[in-house]
Amino acid sequence: MSKKIIQVQELKKDFHVGDITVHALKGINLEIEEGEFVAIMGTSGSGKSTMLNILGCLDKPTSGTYSLDGVSMGGLNKNELAGLRNNKLGFVFQSYNLLPRTTALENVELPLYYNTRIRAKERRERALEALEAVGLADRMHHMPNQMSGGQQQRVAIARSLVNDPRVILADEATGNLDTRTSYEIMTLLQELNDQGKTIIFVTHESDIARFMKRNVVFKDGRIVKEEWVKDRFNAKQMLADLPVDQDVI
């Protein structure tokens, strides 16, 4: 039996906008085991991103508990949270969030700058490895504005991998990509999952969710449905089956 890497209990998040309080999360209970590949689904505004941001230690819950790898987040200070983000978590933003005017390689290197144990030479090597893993080694000296959306998304994924995190969190990482590029990214994520990485993937597309092992559906700040995926899609297979002339259309 694998161990539980993420444990969330009665998690709530309120946003205050003027006099109005938005209850974005209304008591979430969720457990995720090491090596899982979970899709968080739901309609727009259902609280998916809010949940993922809290799981990624980018935001704090209003109430409730969250433990990552057995450590409760509630008791940690800002620096300790930063350390966790650096060592255990890799976050892929929907809007990529790459540094402008900065090469792909340097963007991927970024998390390693904040890891004092890693020297300059190792930093470069690991960044290159991560770029190779996403198939962009030949683009390492390109700036974000010289790359397509899919390529930028892959740089962002490489950046989330470079620190060898325990958990990868991706928010709509295929949201604005074409089918082929989406499948390429799913292939990459399935490979990473096969190597043992825990992945949590936010999406509102149900066919994308079928690449994952488990689907959790959010509605109005609550989990309304949890199910194991039957007939899971194999991205590598589907990529191979994609008609070649689809590129031309």
Add this chain to the structure above:
Amino acid sequence: MNYTNSIKIAVNAIRRNKFRAFLTMLGIIIGVASVIAMLAIGQGSKKSIQDEMSSMGTNMIFVMPGTDQRGGVRMSASEMQTLKLDDVEAIRQSCPAISAVSPVVSSSGQAVVGNNNWPTTVYGVNDEYLGIRKYEVETGRNFSDREVQTYAKVCLVGQTIVENLFPDGENPIGQSVRIGTIPFKIIGILSEKGENGMGQDQDDLIMAPYTTVQKRMLAITYIQNIFASAASEGQNDEAIEQLSETLRRTHKIKAADADDFNVRSQAEMVQTFSSISDVMTGLLGAIAGISLLVGGIGIMNIMYVSVTERTREIGLRLSVGGRGNDIMTQFLIESILLSVSGGIIGILLGLGASAGVSAFMNWPTVIMPMSVIYAFAVCSLIGVFFGWYPARKAAALNPIDALRYE
């Protein structure tokens, strides 16, 4: 976090945004350079006025005729005839604080030597006048008391006269120069004095015995001015006191009546001029202060304008594991690098501008080390602070709030 990493991150951030870095530096450069140049010009003109004044002799005292109210008719200054030769004699007799005194009468006219002529002024003075005005004889000699007594037609000439009347370089000594109808024999040449603080050429003059000018040229019995020297600079006030007393006595002025003469001292003028140039320096300082302020606001603006982009950058750095301290160290190093290099360029530019002003516009400039230090320190501090402070605020945000910043 180790500092090599912080420095690398900061240098990379500057390298990637050269234009933004340049704009930030520009504010500092302009601020520092203008303060240095302004104060250099202010100090320079103040010092040159002071030098000028003291080269004229700070213990010089001069007397101008004032209104003679006894006649009941007011006259213009040039017509006033209240000063007499007897006054000079009385001053010499009864003013122990005065070491030298000379009457002055002057006449403008055309000086002619052969085919060359030049409009100038002839000053009729005695043999003490040179010492009072700090003129020196370069070649030849001063005229003697005996030559004064005998109405001798001898004269001393300034460099400008020599240049214009003897353009071919002949020796003027012993030659004759005709002024009006009277030929004067040149017995000495004055050494060069240059322009005075008001731009007058102090070498464009001829000096002759006052007796000669008074009787032979002007045909008058009164004198126009009296020039005197206090025995020492410290005795200036005493000398003025004694001189005024003497003149009131010889002019028979009652205690209740106003003087019919005006006494001025060089020391007084030096003071007036240096207080004028103090005001000027203050003004330039204020202008410099405003440039500092404008420079500072410029620095602030560019820092604040880039804060949106930079807040996102900070959010990203936080979200990949940068700590608040890492971010602040990075921004501190960035703004120190920009401010210090901007400050150094500003100093060089300021020194260059000062040198340029004195070279091309002939304005004297004096660089004050304090102004350099102040300008550099103030601008650099503004730069460092406004580079660091917004970053400090952003680094305290939740990563997601910094990423969402608009």
